[in-house]
Amino acid sequence: MxxxxxxxxxxxxxxxxxxxxxxxxxxxxxxxxxxxxxxxxxxxxxxxxxxxxxxxxxxxxxxxxxxxxxxxxxxxxxxxxxxxxxxxxxxxxxxxxxxxxxxxxxxxxxxxxxxxxxxxxxxxxPLTGQTAWVALVEIGKIKEGDRVLIHGGSGGVGHLAIQIAKYFGAYVAATASGKNEELAKSLGADQFINYQEEDFEQILSDFDFVLDTQGGEIQEKSYNILKKGGTLVSIVAPPDEEKAAEKGVLTGYFFLEPTGERMKALAKLIEEDHLKxxxxxxxxxxxxxxxxxxxxxxxxxxxxxxxxxxx
The missing domain is CATH 3.90.180.10 (Medium-chain alcohol dehydrogenases, catalytic domain)
Structure with missing residues (x-):
């Protein structure tokens, strides 16, 4: 072959x-x-x-x-x-x-x-969909009414994460470059932050969940928009546990172990036009x-x- x-x-x-x-x-x-x-x-x-x-x-x-x-x-x-x-x-x-x-x-x-x-x-x-699912559903346990921030909302993981979060009834804010504002909103983002012109840390507060797809300074700032008891999950770098404890938030970081059950759950969302x-x-x-x-x-x-x- x-x-x-x-x-x-x-x-x-x-x-x-x-x-x-x-x-x-x-x-x-x-x-x-x-x-x-x-x-x-x-x-x-x-x-x-x-x-x-x-x-x-x-x-x-x-x-x-x-x-x-x-x-x-x-x-x-x-x-x-x-x-x-x-x-x-x-x-x-x-x-x-x-x-x-x-x-x-x-x-x-x-x-x-x-x-x-x-x-x-x-x-x-498969890979990005399962990554978003693990972060939001299995670790974050997001539910209706939760306030969720997706960094990199137009990216491979981010564009699916917006749709999954909306399916579960969350209020979704997403960061991306200005050229992708229309795309992020079309996927269901309730609030869009153009990271090239705006600082999400100055705009958002009292969030239940952050999906970090960037690491570095973005991850550091993300602690400050979470409410006590909120969750920060990173797919790029392990969160600082000391800072998390200081802020009273939970953290998650993982290397994806794929499953067929998760794959089938995503396929069902696609079939029902909840995920594109x-x-x-x-x-x-x-x-x-x-x-x-x-x-x-x-x-x-x-x-x-x-x-x-x-x-």
Missing amino acids: KAIVINQYGGSDQLVEKELPTPELADDQVLVELKATSINPIDWKMRAGYLKEMLPYDFPIILGWDAAGIIKKVGTSVTSFSVGDKVLARPATTPRGTYAEYTAIEENLVSKMPDNISFDEAAAI PIVGKTFPFTQEGLREAHDVSENESIPGKVVIHID
Whole structure:
């Protein structure tokens, strides 16, 4: 099968096309013919070598951890899926990712794909959607009437987080650049803060929850807009526990462990038109396409997700 791999750590020019064997299936896996995948920060952080101690894989490494495609084969113990099913998944973190024509995924990580989205849109959901769900629902336990701030409201995680928070009945404020105000409001944001011109710390107060997608000074300031007993969850850097205790707020930080149940919950929201993934840019499944996609994801501010379309 065709795959785009890295044979050593470095820049986007390390992404090269390579022929590899189609994956062998374990009893509990399905073989998915991929129709689309998407780029996440873990992809280019892994490529650059930032995660080599945490994830010490042997080369060649196939990056990519978003899958949308069609099941071509099922393992002997698989009962929930059949050949021909359209599916989406955030596969387990392994060195055999989704920049490939085929990937093997455990049955318990897979969900059937809703009929009302394309493969490209489906590929924009699994990793970022589950990340937003864990932060808001499992850690934040948001509920109707909660005041929620989403930093980076037009980004891969942020644009889904706004919609999930609205589904649960929250009042949602979102930060983004001015050009993305219309987008954030169309997703359901009740209040928009243009971070290029406004300081959210001076505008907001008494919030129940903050989703930090930026870290650094943004995270530091976020403590000051939370009410006592509020929650700050970061997906980029562990919050300062000392400061949290001083402010009387709860914190969360996690490395996503994907589940099929969570994937199915997100698929249900999509089916019911409560959740719509945004594809900001699409690139072809070629060596050059992946290199460009990495450069855009790493260096440009794109609304939604950067997606790889696989013919």
